[in-house]
Amino acid sequence: MTDVDRGVTGRQPQAVRSALAVLEEVARAGAGVNAKEVAEALGMPPATTYRLLNLLVGEEYLVRLPDLHGFALGAKVAGLAGAIAPARVPTAARDVLGGLRGQVRAGVHLVLVAGATLRCADVDPDLPLASVGLVEGHLHATAVGHLVLAEEDDWRDAVHHPGRLVALTAATPTRPADVEACLGQVRAHGWAGQSGQLHEGVACLAVPVRGATGLLVAAVAVSSARGVVPVEYLAAAQECAAALAPLLD
Amino acid sequence: MTQRAPLGELPVRSPVAGLRRRGLSVAEVLAQSVSALAPSAAVVAVPSIVMVQAGAATLPVMLAGTALVVLVGWCLTHFARRMAAVGGVYSYTAKGLGPGGALLAGWALVVGYAAVAVSALVGSVAYLTSATGLPPTGWSPALLALGIGALATLTTVRGIRLSARVALALEVVSVAVVVVVLGVLLVAHDGGTGTGAAVVEGPVTAGGVATGVVLAVAAFMGFESAATLGVEARRPLVVVPRAVLWTPVAAGVLFLAAGLAQVVLLSAAPVEVLTSDVPVARLADAEGLGALSRLLDAGIAASFFACVTGSTNALSRVLFSMSREGVLPRALGRTHRRFSTPAVALAVVLPVLVGVPAVALGSGARARDVLAASLTVSALGYVLAYALAAAAMPLFLHRIGELTRPALAGGVTAAALASGVLVVALAGASWAGSGAMVVVFAVAWLPGPVLWAVLARRAPERLARVGVYDQATASSLLPGQGVRR
Numbered sequence: 266m267t268d269v270d271r272g273v274t275g276r277q278p279q280a281v282r283s284a285l286a287v288l289e290e291v292a293r294a295g296a297g298v299n300a301k302e303v304a305e306a307l308g309m310p311p312a313t314t315y316r317l318l319n320l321l322v323g324e325e326y327l328v329r330l331p332d333l334h335g336f337a338l339g340a341k342v343a344g345l346a347g348a349i350a351p352a353r354v355p356t357a358a359r360d361v362l363g364g365l366r367g368q369v370r371a372g373v374h375l376v377l378v379a380g381a382t383l384r385c386a387d388v389d390p391d392l393p394l395a396s397v398g399l400v401e402g403h404l405h406a407t408a409v410g411h412l413v414l415a416e417e418d419d420w421r422d423a424v425h426h427p428g429r430l431v432a433l434t435a436a437t438p439t440r441p442a443d444v445e446a447c448l449g450q451v452r453a454h455g456w457a458g459q460s461g462q463l464h465e466g467v468a469c470l471a472v473p474v475r476g477a478t479g480l481l482v483a484a485v486a487v488s489s490a491r492g493v494v495p496v497e498y499l500a501a502a503q504e505c506a507a508a509l510a511p512l513l514d
Numbered sequence: 515m516t517q518r519a520p521l522g523e524l525p526v527r528s529p530v531a532g533l534r535r536r537g538l539s540v541a542e543v544l545a546q547s548v549s550a551l552a553p554s555a556a557v558v559a560v561p562s563i564v565m566v567q568a569g570a571a572t573l574p575v576m577l578a579g580t581a582l583v584v585l586v587g588w589c590l591t592h593f594a595r596r597m598a599a600v601g602g603v604y605s606y607t608a609k610g611l612g613p614g615g616a617l618l619a620g621w622a623l624v625v626g627y628a629a630v631a632v633s634a635l636v637g638s639v640a641y642l643t644s645a646t647g648l649p650p651t652g653w654s655p656a657l658l659a660l661g662i663g664a665l666a667t668l669t670t671v672r673g674i675r676l677s678a679r680v681a682l683a684l685e686v687v688s689v690a691v692v693v694v695v696l697g698v699l700l701v702a703h704d705g706g707t708g709t710g711a712a713v714v715e716g717p718v719t720a721g722g723v724a725t726g727v728v729l730a731v732a733a734f735m736g737f738e739s740a741a742t743l744g745v746e747a748r749r750p751l752v753v754v755p756r757a758v759l760w761t762p763v764a765a766g767v768l769f770l771a772a773g774l775a776q777v778v779l780l781s782a783a784p785v786e787v788l789t790s791d792v793p794v795a796r797l798a799d800a801e802g803l804g805a806l807s808r809l810l811d812a813g814i815a816a817s818f819f820a821c822v823t824g825s826t827n828a829l830s831r832v833l834f835s836m837s838r839e840g841v842l843p844r845a846l847g848r849t850h851r852r853f854s855t856p857a858v859a860l861a862v863v864l865p866v867l868v869g870v871p872a873v874a875l876g877s878g879a880r881a882r883d884v885l886a887a888s889l890t891v892s893a894l895g896y897v898l899a900y901a902l903a904a905a906a907m908p909l910f911l912h913r914i915g916e917l918t919r920p921a922l923a924g925g926v927t928a929a930a931l932a933s934g935v936l937v938v939a940l941a942g943a944s945w946a947g948s949g950a951m952v953v954v955f956a957v958a959w960l961p962g963p964v965l966w967a968v969l970a971r972r973a974p975e976r977l978a979r980v981g982v983y984d985q986a987t988a989s990s991l992l993p994g995q996g997v998r999r
Contacts, residue, residue, distance in 0.1 A: 296991075301915045312918045319595040323752040328986045329596060333609065334914035338992040380989045416989070418528070419535045480988050 280317075283309060287317045288338075291327055296337035303336070340380030352377055352386035358512040362387055365485070365505040369498045372488040375509070376400070376409045376471075378481050381423035383409060386483075394488060395464050403463065405430050405444050406437045408471035408494075409484040411457040415448045416481050436461040456503070458494035466492045472502040476514035483513050529982040530600045530838055532847070533745045534673070534854035542678040543740050543747045543754060547761040549681030550630075550736030550824030554688035554817040555637060556765070557772035558810070560733040562780060562793045564773070568726030569716030575723055576773045579730020580766035582935070583737065585928045586900045587762045589907045590738055591755035592921060596914075598744030598751060598984040601835030602828060603903045606741065608981025610906025610913070614966050616980050617841070619902035620832060621962025625955060626895030627829035630735055631822050631867045633888035638662055638818035639871070640881035644792070645811035656876030663868030666822045671860055673853045674746060674827055681820035688813030689768065695798055695810050696775045702801050707781060710788045714781035724938040731935055732893040733769060736821065737762045738900075739828035745984045826867060830859040840976035841965060890951040891958065894939055898959075901932035 290303050304314035318336060321327040328339040354375060366373045372392030377384040381404065385397045394400055404410030404424055414420035421427035421441075430439040438444045451457045460468035467490055474483040485506045489495040561576065568575040590606065599605035604620030611619070639655045639662065648654050669677040740757035744750045779797055780788045787796045798807035834856035837847030850857035874884045908925035911917040940952060969977040 299915050311916075312920075315916045315918065319751070323595065323749060325749075325990070328990050331985045332914075333596060334916070337986075340990050340992055342992045379992065418531050419537070422536050478988070 283307075283313065284317045284321060287314065288321060288326060291336050292338055292342075297330065297335040299334045299336070340382070343379045343382040352384045354386045355512050358509055359387060361505055361508045361512070362485075365501060366391070368501050369487060369495070371495050371498060372486075373502075373505075374486040374488065376484045376486055377513070378409075378413055378483055381413055381417070383413065389488075392488065392490075395467065399433070399463055403431060403433060405439070406433050406459070406462045408457040408459045408469040409486050411447050411451050411459065412471050412473050412481065412484050414444070415451040415457070420444060420448060433463055434461055434465050438462065456499065458496065460492060460494050466490065468492055468494045470495050470499065470502060472499070472506045474506045474509045474513055476510065483509065485509065525985075525987055528745070528984050528987050530745050530835070530984050532849040532854065533600065533834075533856070535745055535984075536748045536750075538674065538678065538743060538747045540748075540753050540756070541682065542675060543743050544757045544761065545678035545682035545685075546674065546743055546824055546827060547737050547740040547757045548685050548765075548824075549678070549820035550627075550739040550828055551734055551761060551765055552634060552736070552817045552821035552824075553685065553765045553768055554692045555634075555814050555821065556733040557769050558692055558792070558794050558814055560729060560769070561773040561776040562788055564726045564729050565714055565716075565777070565780065565788065567722045567729065569713065569718050569722060571718040571723055572714065572726070572777055573770070573773060575726035576730045576770055579727045579733070580762070580769060582727070582928070582931050583731055583734040583762045584759070584766060585924060586904055586932060587737060587759045589904045589925050589928050590741060590758050592907050592911060593903075594741055594744075594755035594758055595751055598747075598754070599835070600742055600745050600838075600983070601832050601981075602741035602744075603738055603899050604832050605835055605981050605983050606910075607899070607903045607906045610908075610910035611902060613977040613980035614970070615902055615906060617962045617966040619899045619906075620836065621959055621965070622895040622898040622902070624829060624832055624895075624962075625958045626735065626892045626899060627739075627825045627832065628863065628867060629888045629892030629895060629958075631825040631829065632871050633885045633892065634818045634821035634825065635659055635662060635666075635868065636871045636875070636881050636884045636888065638815045638822065639875065640885065641792075641811045641815035641818065643881075644795075645808050645815060650881060651875065651878055653876055655881065656872045659872040659875055660868060662819060662822065663864065663872070666819070666826060666868075667860070667864050669823050670826050670830070670864070671850060671853060671855055671857050673855055674743065677823040677827060681823055684816040684820045688817040691809055691813035692772065692794075695794060695803075695806055696772060696779075698803065698806065699779055699794075699797055699801060700775055703779060703782060705782070708783045709785040710783045711781040713785055713788055714777055724935075728893065728897075728935050728939045730769075731897060731932075732889065734762050734765060735892060735896045736825060736828070737765065739824060742828045742831040750984070822867075826860065826864065829863055830856045833859040833863065835982060839979040839982050840973070841969065841980060887951050887954075890939075891955045894936070894952070894955045895959065897932055897936045897939060901929050901936055904928035904932055 286307055287303055290306050291298055294302060300315050300318055304311045318327065322329050325339045325341045327336050330337055362373055362375055366389060372389040374385060374389055374394060375387040377386045383401045385394060385400055388394050388397060400407050404414055414423055417423050432439045438447055457471045467488060470487045471484045473481050474485060476482045485502050487495050487498050487502050564576060565572045593606035601620065604616055604623055607619040608616030639658045642658060643650045643655055669680055738758055740754050744754060747753050780793060783797060787793050790796050795807040795810050798810060833842060833846050836842040837844060846859045846862065848858045849855060871884060904925055908917055908922045911921050
């Protein structure tokens with residue numbers, strides 16, 4: 266990608282400042298703000314504003330809404346904010362998760378999903394995930410990641426280097442064909458399971474939590490240190506996901 | 515500013531899903547435009563026919579044609595930066611002129627792409643027969659056309675990645691061959707003058723200049739075809755506008771340099787060379803560079819082949835778009851399960867694109883005549899589409915509240931000039947020397963207006979969908995902004 270990143274160089278500080286101001290203004294004004302309103306609010310020349318808006322849309326930090334004149338923040342912004350913003354989970358949802366934790370002898374986690382970004386929002390305090398960072402960063406090697414990738418038209422859009430997938434264990438799917446095979450299973454079953462792909466001997470089951478329109482908003486993950494996908498908890502996890510759906514959508 | 519009209523619901527899936535999304539690199543997107551333009555074929559073939567029309571004004575005329583095309587390209591970038599389309603200029607026009615204008619422009623584009631694919635196929639056959647010494651008419655060129663057609667089918671169905679790479683490689687080689695040949699000829703040039711000077715420094719007439727500009731514009735046809743890769747390109751809103759603007763700029767530099775070289779060379783040559791099928795190859799022969807001229811033939815054949823695949827790729831994606839909108843049968847919008855290419859649209863168009871030239875050549879028509887006739891048809895289609903798209907640009911920007919003064923001026927100028935070129939082309943001062951091709955174009959283009967009329971009466975809701983593009987989906991938006999997902 267570096268070969269085309271010549272639009273703004275480090276020698277144009279004013280352009281960078283203006284672009285950030287445009288981004289802030291869209292965030293402040295809310296989804297649907299149009300180019301003229303942004304230009305007026307910032308007191309910037311219209312032509313400059315249009316150019317910067319197009320630049321930010323090109324880089325996918327902003328999205329042009331289907332009417333083509335409204336703007337909104339793109340899912341890519343979540344990548345900037347995700348690391349610092351605390352993920353809030355309603356108490357009612359925590360109670361639902363508590364209920365499942367009482368039923369199963371495995372770790373139960375809630376992972377929020379925005380586009381292709383994961384947030385481990387509620388990790389089981391008794392049987393925690395070995396590494397939250399690895400789960401959030403390696404979609405190809407986790408059960409929740411497989412759920413997210415299976416939603417995409419092309420999973421290559423959602424991972425950082427589709428040609429160079431990291432092998433965390435010997436079982437990690439690193440070749441595109443292996444990933445495709447995993448995703449095929451996910452699409453066929455409606456849930457995901459992996460064993461030993463992220464950590465040796467750790468398996469995980471992930472069940473989607475879908476909003477009213479069918480959009481993937483979160484996943485319930487059940488992790489087991491026995492090395493076998495804990496399918497015996499599938500029904501309980503699905504029930505939990507169904508109860509979470511209205512609380513998280 | 516806090517109170518806004520309710521935002522429509524965002525779809526979960528893009529209306530143009532099914533193509534392989536975001537896979538093509540900058541070079542591959544560029545390759546699409548470059549191959550459809552076929553620069554080496556254009557810079558070898560076009561300057562000499564401009565000279566015959568424009569005489570002493572050849573270079574200014576070529577410059578004017580280049581400038582007009584670059585201006586049209588600049589107009590298209592305003593769309594390309596804002597929407598990732600599959601229908602290219604067709605989808606763009608829809609956003610400015612509405613579904614009616616879009617169908618007129620879209621079908622003109624369909625005719626343009628189809629006709630240029632036919633002429634490129636014939637061109638490829640003609641130059642291959644010249645390079646290999648096969649008889650130029652009869653069954654062997656017809657079989658050659660079928661063979662090239664089969665190869666084109668393979669590369670286009672297999673995926674734009676393969677066809678773009680093959681096309682770019684062929685194009686780079688053939689441009690290099692052209693540059694070498696012209697360079698060698700210029701070095702060998704002794705500064706004398708021949709009977710060709712009478713034509714090259716010939717009288718300048720208004721009609722000749724106008725026709726010359728039409729021909730110069732025709733040399734760039736296809737430069738906008740990267741606009742059909744909106745879904746398949748990586749970062750399309752950045753890459754596609756660059757390809758659409760810089761392809762004609764770079765090709766224009768090559769075109770003008772080759773034009774200058776040919777003005778110098780052909781004014782020193784006998785007039786028969788200038789009016790021959792392939793003046794540059796004849797010049798090379800005359801200098802005793804027979805091998806070089808064979809190489810030139812092969813290079814141009816390769817360039818024409820790349821143009822066949824480039825135009826077919828673009829054509830199939832316009833039809834795919836129309837099908838996804840419901841304007842054409844739904845089957846045309848189906849994609850290949852493994853290769854994610856619009857395979858059904860390709861399967862429908864390729865037999866026609868290969869069959870027409872194969873039958874024409876098999877029944878004894880001269881390659882040059884078929885080439886000139888199909889080029890005329892395609893030029894009419896392209897220029898009509900360019901004029902409509904340029905006119906649509908300021909309207910589109912006005913509609914979304916982003917019109918600037920330069921954009922208005924550029925759009926109006928480009929639309930007016932392109933319309934002027936179209937009128938000249940129609941007026942029959944045509945290089946093919948026949949009005950029959952205007953009739954052929956009109957008949958081929960008729961489905962556009964007919965579709966518009968029928969749909970406006972029978973299915974206005976389908977007409978309203980015209981202009982689908984890879985719009986924002988629920989997952990492309992940061993959640994929690996009050997947009998219903």
